[in-house]
Amino acid sequence: MPEPLIKIEGLYKLFGNKPASVMPLVHEGRSKDDILAETGHTLGLKDINLTINKGEIFVIMGLSGSGKSTLIRHFNRLIDPTEGVIKVDNIDVMKLSSKELEQFRRHKMSMVFQRFGLMPHRTVLENVGYGLSIQGKSKAEWTAKATEWLETVGLAGYEAQYPAQLSGGQQQRVGLARALCTDAEILLMDEAFSALDPLIRSEMQDQLIELQDKLHKTIIFITHDLDEALRLGDRIAILKDGEMVQQGTPDDILLNPATDYVEAFVKDVNRARALTVETVMKPPSRRITADTIAEALVQMKAIKGDYGYYVNADGYQGVVTQDALEACSDDSQKMSNKVWEDMPGISPDAMLESVIPETLEGKYPLPVVDEDGNLKGELSRSNLAGVLGGGSAENDAGKKSVIEAKQ
Known part of the structure; x- marks a missing residue:
C-alpha cells in the first residue's frame, strides 16, 4: 500500500477582510459569484x-x-487556510510556531517557481547552494553539494556564470538544482516549466522524470497543461473555480471523466500518446496450457475459438490454432514449437501509439507479455478502436469498423 505523506482535509480559503463571518454562506452552498457580489469576499x-x-x-x-x-501555497503555509487541516508526515502544519515553520520550510519542502526566482547578483553556484548556506552549512560543504547537483542537471562548468548569462531552460535547471540541493523530501513546483519554449519544456519534463526515477521525491506539480499533467503525474487532481472536480490516475482521468468539464478538458488529448497498453488491454481469455495435443484441443473447444495463446512453465510461447492442432497425426504427442506460431508479445508499459501498426496488421489480438514472460492480457483492434475513438472498448464496439477499415 502507498504510504501517505500529505493529507489535506476540508480545506477552504476565502479572501477578504472578514472571512470567518462569511464562511456560513460558503457552507450553505452559495456560489462563488454570489458570495463576491454580496460580501466582497x-x-x-x-x-x-x-x-x-x-x-x-x-x-x-x-x-x-x-x-x-x-492550493500549493497552503502546503508550506505561504497562505493560511480559512478552515481545514494540513498534515505533512503526521505534522499538523497549522500548529507550527513561527520558528518551527521556518525550519519546516528550510528542511522539509523546496519550491521551484515559474519565473525561476534566481538571485541575479549571485553566481549559479551561489544560487544553488543558497538554501544550504542559510541552513548554516559551511562554504566547503554547500559548494561541494551545489557542484554535484549542477552536474546532475547538466550544468557542470556553469558555476561561475550569472543567471542573466543563461538561457531560460538553463535558468530553470538552476532553479531545480537549488530545490534539490537542500535534500528536502518534498518539491513544490508551481508552473515550473510553463515559461519555457515547447522544446525546452519537453526536455525539462524528460529530466524531471529521469531524476524522479533515481530520487523518488514527493513532487507536487502545478500546471494548466493537460498533456504535461498526463506525462508527469502518477495521479492528477483537476480544479475548477476552487473546487476539486476529479482526482485519479492519468488513465482514469482520460477514460472515465467525472464531469462534463473534465470530459471537455480531455477530448482533444492524443490518447495513443497518453495511454499505455496496460491501461486498455483485456485479461487473457484464450490461454492454452496443455501438455499434449489432445489436452490442447479440449481447452481450445472450451474457450470457444479457433486460436489461443500457448503458455508453459517457461512463460508465453506463441499462438496455437485449432487447425494446427487437428493437423497433428498423433494427438498424444507433446506440445512443441512445431505446433505453435511465433507471435512476439508487446509490453504492458508500451504506449499505444507504438503498437498501432502491429495491432492493425496482426491476424490475432496482440498478446501482452511482461518482462518475465508472463501473459498479462491481449489487445485487439476493437479494443484499441474503442479507446482511441473516445470511449471504451466495451461500450464502443461500433468503432471497430473504423480501425478495420484502415487495413
Whole structure:
C-alpha cells in the first residue's frame, strides 16, 4: 500500500477582510459569484480533500483562476487556510510556531517557481547552494553539494556564470538544482516549466522524470497543461473555480471523466500518446496450457475459438490454432514449437501509439507479455478502436469498423 505523506482535509480559503463571518454562506452552498457580489469576499478554495503519497508526482491542474497556485501555497503555509487541516508526515502544519515553520520550510519542502526566482547578483553556484548556506552549512560543504547537483542537471562548468548569462531552460535547471540541493523530501513546483519554449519544456519534463526515477521525491506539480499533467503525474487532481472536480490516475482521468468539464478538458488529448497498453488491454481469455495435443484441443473447444495463446512453465510461447492442432497425426504427442506460431508479445508499459501498426496488421489480438514472460492480457483492434475513438472498448464496439477499415 502507498504510504501517505500529505493529507489535506476540508480545506477552504476565502479572501477578504472578514472571512470567518462569511464562511456560513460558503457552507450553505452559495456560489462563488454570489458570495463576491454580496460580501466582497472571493472564494479561492472550497472543501479540498486529498492525500499525496510518498514518492509520487502529484499533479494539480486547472485553468487560470481555478485555485491551483493558491492550493500549493497552503502546503508550506505561504497562505493560511480559512478552515481545514494540513498534515505533512503526521505534522499538523497549522500548529507550527513561527520558528518551527521556518525550519519546516528550510528542511522539509523546496519550491521551484515559474519565473525561476534566481538571485541575479549571485553566481549559479551561489544560487544553488543558497538554501544550504542559510541552513548554516559551511562554504566547503554547500559548494561541494551545489557542484554535484549542477552536474546532475547538466550544468557542470556553469558555476561561475550569472543567471542573466543563461538561457531560460538553463535558468530553470538552476532553479531545480537549488530545490534539490537542500535534500528536502518534498518539491513544490508551481508552473515550473510553463515559461519555457515547447522544446525546452519537453526536455525539462524528460529530466524531471529521469531524476524522479533515481530520487523518488514527493513532487507536487502545478500546471494548466493537460498533456504535461498526463506525462508527469502518477495521479492528477483537476480544479475548477476552487473546487476539486476529479482526482485519479492519468488513465482514469482520460477514460472515465467525472464531469462534463473534465470530459471537455480531455477530448482533444492524443490518447495513443497518453495511454499505455496496460491501461486498455483485456485479461487473457484464450490461454492454452496443455501438455499434449489432445489436452490442447479440449481447452481450445472450451474457450470457444479457433486460436489461443500457448503458455508453459517457461512463460508465453506463441499462438496455437485449432487447425494446427487437428493437423497433428498423433494427438498424444507433446506440445512443441512445431505446433505453435511465433507471435512476439508487446509490453504492458508500451504506449499505444507504438503498437498501432502491429495491432492493425496482426491476424490475432496482440498478446501482452511482461518482462518475465508472463501473459498479462491481449489487445485487439476493437479494443484499441474503442479507446482511441473516445470511449471504451466495451461500450464502443461500433468503432471497430473504423480501425478495420484502415487495413
